[in-house]
Amino acid sequence: MQSxxxxxxxRTWPLSEPRWCGDAQTPLLLTERRGLARDEIAAGTxxxxxxxxxxxxxxxxxxxxxxxxxxxxxRALPGGTALLKCEWFMxxxxxxxxxxxxMLSLLRDQGVTAVLEDSSGNGGAAVSAYAAAGGxxxxxxxxxxxxxAKTVQSRAAGAAIELIPGSRQDCAxxxxxxxxxxxxxxxxxxxxxxxxxxxLAYELWEDLGFRAPDHVIVPCGxxxxxxxxxxxxxxxxxxxxxxxxxxxxxxQPANCGPIARAALGLPAAEARPTIAEGTxxxxxxxxxxxxxxxxDSEGGxxxxxxxxxxxxxxxxxxxxxxxxxxxxxxxxxxxxxxxxGRIAERETSVVVLTGTGLKxxxxxxxxxxxxx
Numbered sequence: 001m002q003s004x005x006x007x008x009x010x011r012t013w014p015l016s017e018p019r020w021c022g023d024a025q026t027p028l029l030l031t032e033r034r035g036l037a038r039d040e041i042a043a044g045t046x047x048x049x050x051x052x053x054x055x056x057x058x059x060x061x062x063x064x065x066x067x068x069x070x071x072x073x074x075r076a077l078p079g080g081t082a083l084l085k086c087e088w089f090m091x092x093x094x095x096x097x098x099x100x101x102x103m104l105s106l107l108r109d110q111g112v113t114a115v116l117e118d119s120s121g122n123g124g125a126a127v128s129a130y131a132a133a134g135g136x137x138x139x140x141x142x143x144x145x146x147x148x149a150k151t152v153q154s155r156a157a158g159a160a161i162e163l164i165p166g167s168r169q170d171c172a173x174x175x176x177x178x179x180x181x182x183x184x185x186x187x188x189x190x191x192x193x194x195x196x197x198x199x200l201a202y203e204l205w206e207d208l209g210f211r212a213p214d215h216v217i218v219p220c221g222x223x224x225x226x227x228x229x230x231x232x233x234x235x236x237x238x239x240x241x242x243x244x245x246x247x248x249x250x251x252q253p254a255n256c257g258p259i260a261r262a263a264l265g266l267p268a269a270e271a272r273p274t275i276a277e278g279t280x281x282x283x284x285x286x287x288x289x290x291x292x293x294x295x296d297s298e299g300g301x302x303x304x305x306x307x308x309x310x311x312x313x314x315x316x317x318x319x320x321x322x323x324x325x326x327x328x329x330x331x332x333x334x335x336x337x338x339x340x341g342r343i344a345e346r347e348t349s350v351v352v353l354t355g356t357g358l359k360x361x362x363x364x365x366x367x368x369x370x371x372x
Contacts, residue, residue: 002056004191005031007289015056018110020184025176027285028191029227030056035235036202038210048098048199054235055195059105063134067097068199072207072350075319077331079338082349083213084331085204088323088356092129092153094122095197095354099187099224100130102196107185108134115139115185118164118175120146121278122355123187128159139182143171149362169283188222188285194231197224201232204350205242212242214347215299217334219327219354220250220259221279223290230293246350247299250290251333253309256280259290260301275363276309278326278355300342302333310367313357317364322357325367330354 003012006022007029013019015030022028033056040053048068052058071086087095104127107115113136117127120142131138140154144163151161164171175184187193205212212233218225229248236242252260255274258281261267271282284290294300304312312332313325330351337343357364365372 002033003031004028016110018107018112018183020179020186020189027189027289029231029289030191030195032238033235035232035237035239035241037239037241038206041206048101048196048203051199051202054198054202054232055102057106057109059109062101062105063108063130064101064105065091065097065130065133067091067101068203070203072204075321077334077351078315079335080343080345080349082331082334082351084321085200085350085352086321087200087352087354092122092125093356093359094126095200095225095352096122096126096187097130098199098228099193099196100126102199103185103187103190103192104130104134104136106192106195107183108136112183112185113137114182116141116175116178116182117185117187118142118171119187120150122359124151124159125153125157127185127187128154128157131159132157141171141175141178143168187224194224194227197228198232198235199228200225200352201229201236205233205236208348210241212236212244212246213350215247215249215337215343215349216352217249217251217330217337217349218352219276219279219330220252220290220301221281222284223250223259223286223293225352225354226250226290226293227286230297233297245297248294248297249299249333249337250294250301251329252279252301252303253329254303254305256282257301257303258282259284259287260303262287263291263294263301264303274309275306275325275367276304276329278324279329302336304329304332304336308332313364314367317357321353323353324355324357324360325363326360327352327354
């Protein structure tokens with residue numbers, strides 16, 4: 001029987017009670033479990049719910065819109081050939097639909113009818129859409145300085161948008177205070193969200209003929225894909241379905257890369273603006289867990305400057321792959337890892353591309369020097 005787990009104290013709580021943090025306001029995971037075998041995949045289900053046997057429980061009626069089953073495309077990149085996992089092929093245009101689907105399905109079963117999220121980007125869009133699909137009310141806190149264009153997708157889904165004065169951290173702090181009134185379904189805090197992102201590992205395993213890749217390179221902000229891959233591949237390893245963990249690599253902008261800096265043994269640095277804005281998380285709440293995942297998998301991290309991120313985004317677009325600069329940095333990281341000899345030519349490398357470039361049109365206009 002799985003339980004909520006505070007990985008820092010070892011304390012557990014039953015899953016039957018809705019909970020988003022430990023009693024000391026620490027982020028939670030779930031207790032470890034064995035992964036599923038290939039004959040436990042619901043092969044007739046075309047979504048992440050084909051891996052329902054790997055989840056902590058099966059909801060009465062999953063909140064699903066066909067998320068998952070995204071393409072895996074081979075492409076020549078600077079440095080060599082990689083497999084691109086095209087996670088923007090999701091209902092709201094980003095990988096966060098995996099987590100939103102599982103999180104809101106299980107919370108709804110627990111009796112939660114209204115949720116709170118703080119995000120001006122993909123997280124807010126995903127929670128808004130899946131709350132609407134599940135008949136749940138959603139309130140999204142965003143910094144007051146956020147461009148109105150960034151909240152249109154959430155507003156269209158019927159979410160209530162509250163503009164919070166101050167910084168992104170001020171917005172998160174306001175959400176924590178509001179959590180006493182509305183259940184806090186934060187994609188950064190809620191462990192069920194990670195249960196959704198771990199389906200990426202199961203999907204890659206199935207995509208590759210039921211084997212693990214040698215390397216998975218992911219754009220990293222708060223670390224949900226780093227942790228999702230670590231949890232999912234860890235379950236498959238315990239089930240005897242794979243021989244070893246893939247090496248997980250976190251790609252972060254040099255302007256705001258606290259997880260990468262810590263993994264590389266570099267001192268903390270003040271956060272600065274970056275075109276990889278989806279990963280600009282100055283104070284990631286799961287920093288110790290992310291560092292453990294990178295170390296356990298024998299992977300690591302890559303810091304990228306703004307020019308490297310922009311170059312990768314444009315280069316991908318000119319092969320027909322139009323993605324956010326945020327996730328293009330994973331492709332740039334692959335090239336740097338190959339050049340440094342950390343990835344061999346014969347090895348299988350997956351570059352995870354998390355969001356559509358359609359969400360970053362102003363950024364592309366800036367990079368291309370054109371007016372909107």
